[in-house]
Amino acid sequence: MTRIDNKFAQLKADSKKAFVSYIMAGDPNLGLSYELMERLPASGVDIIELGLPFTDPMADGSTIQLAGQRALKNGMTLQKTLDMVKKFRKKDDVTPIVLMGYYNPIFSYGVEKFLINAKSSGIDGLIVVDLPPEEDDELCIPAQAAGINFIRLATPTTDNKRLPTVLQNTSGFVYYVSITGITGAASAKANNVGPEVARIKSKTDLPVVVGFGIKTPENAREIASIADGAVVGSAIVEKFADGTSIGEICSFVKSLADGAHDNSV
Numbered sequence: 650m651t652r653i654d655n656k657f658a659q660l661k662a663d664s665k666k667a668f669v670s671y672i673m674a675g676d677p678n679l680g681l682s683y684e685l686m687e688r689l690p691a692s693g694v695d696i697i698e699l700g701l702p703f704t705d706p707m708a709d710g711s712t713i714q715l716a717g718q719r720a721l722k723n724g725m726t727l728q729k730t731l732d733m734v735k736k737f738r739k740k741d742d743v744t745p746i747v748l749m750g751y752y753n754p755i756f757s758y759g760v761e762k763f764l765i766n767a768k769s770s771g772i773d774g775l776i777v778v779d780l781p782p783e784e785d786d787e788l789c790i791p792a793q794a795a796g797i798n799f800i801r802l803a804t805p806t807t808d809n810k811r812l813p814t815v816l817q818n819t820s821g822f823v824y825y826v827s828i829t830g831i832t833g834a835a836s837a838k839a840n841n842v843g844p845e846v847a848r849i850k851s852k853t854d855l856p857v858v859v860g861f862g863i864k865t866p867e868n869a870r871e872i873a874s875i876a877d878g879a880v881v882g883s884a885i886v887e888k889f890a891d892g893t894s895i896g897e898i899c900s901f902v903k904s905l906a907d908g909a910h911d912n913s914v
Contacts (some may be wrong), residue, residue: 651774652745653798653821656695657846657856667822667858667878668693668869668909670885670902671749673716674733674816675725677889682720683733685895698880699777701750708778711782712883714836716891727754727763731770738771747774747800747821752788759787764795774798774821780904782814789818797824800825803849805841812852822877823849824857827863843875866908881905908911 650658660667670689676682689697700722702786707715725733743781748767755763755777767775775792782789782801798821805828807815816823829843847856859872860880872879884905 651697651796651798652743653747653823653902656745656858657822657859660695660878665855666693666873666876666909668768668873668906669696669747669858669860669880669881670694670828670859670877670905671698671700671713671880673702673713673720673886674730675702675720675723676700676716676886677719678723679725679729681732681889681895682792683736685889685898686737687740688895688899690741692902693910694744694745694902695878695906696745696747698747698749698882699730699734700882701727701748701754703751703754705753706751707814710883712887712890714887719890725760728766731766734772735770742771745773746771747776747798748772749776749778749862752777752780755788764791764797767799774800776800776802776824777804782817785818793818793820798822800824804846805845809848812849812854815854816849816853819853819855822858823853824880825849825857825859826861827859827872827878828861846876867903869905870911873911879909 672685674682686861687731702717702725706717708714775797780788792799800821801815801819802824804826805814825846842859858878858880859876863869863872863879863881864884869879885902
């Protein structure tokens with residue numbers, strides 16, 4: 650049982666849905682991103698999705714691309730990201746942390762070294778969007794052997810023929826991408842997402858969490874009502890770009906979390 654497994658078990662017992670918040674490690678700088686990360690659990694965040702800065706983030710829209718560029722410009726690295734998590738773990742040993750990124754920095758760092766250090770730092774799960782199931786031997790299977798969940802993306806184009814392959818070595822939860830396109834590009838629609846979530850849940854016992862295109866508390870409420878949780882990233886990240894204070898960002902995050910946790914829908 651990982652922290653992710655424990656969190657979903659706890660949420661299920663409390664009849665609540667998960668709220669997952671994405672932030673970019675090192676954006677706009679290491680100090681501020683750590684301060685925000687540290688305050689996310691008190692703002693209602695159940696799982697933290699921590700972005701690993703990369704020069705060519707193919708799945709991400711301009712908001713997260715620019716966040717990664719700011720972080721890299723300020724010297725953020727994979728090692729500093731792991732150190733950031735280790736520092737967080739000294740104060741919070743409960744909140745699950747999922748590292749979201751691309752394979753190149755991990756490959757360059759060294760897979761074996763990365764998994765040892767990620768585990769010891771307190772990383773609970775990985776989302777590596779450019780490693781398909783056909784490459785599971787590269788990172789997915791070694792990660793699971795190290796006790797780290799490997800979370801796979803399913804999309805509107807993942808048909809019934811492809812879905813079993815996607816689910817085969819997935820653990821922790823399934824991340825359903827609600828739109829065809831990049832992060833922050835469009836709004837998620839519950840009437841489109843609902844049937845797809847039901848289709849995935851008919852093939853797995855894992856929780857299904859929906860991300861991409863969720864921007865408001867109302868969006869979070871609607872999506873969480875038909876899934877096991879909602880992820881918000883770009884709408885939070887762009888607050889830093891706008892110069893919004895951390896206190897105001899936390900208030901916004903709290904409103905999103907309250908939306909996802911509202912079971913009235």
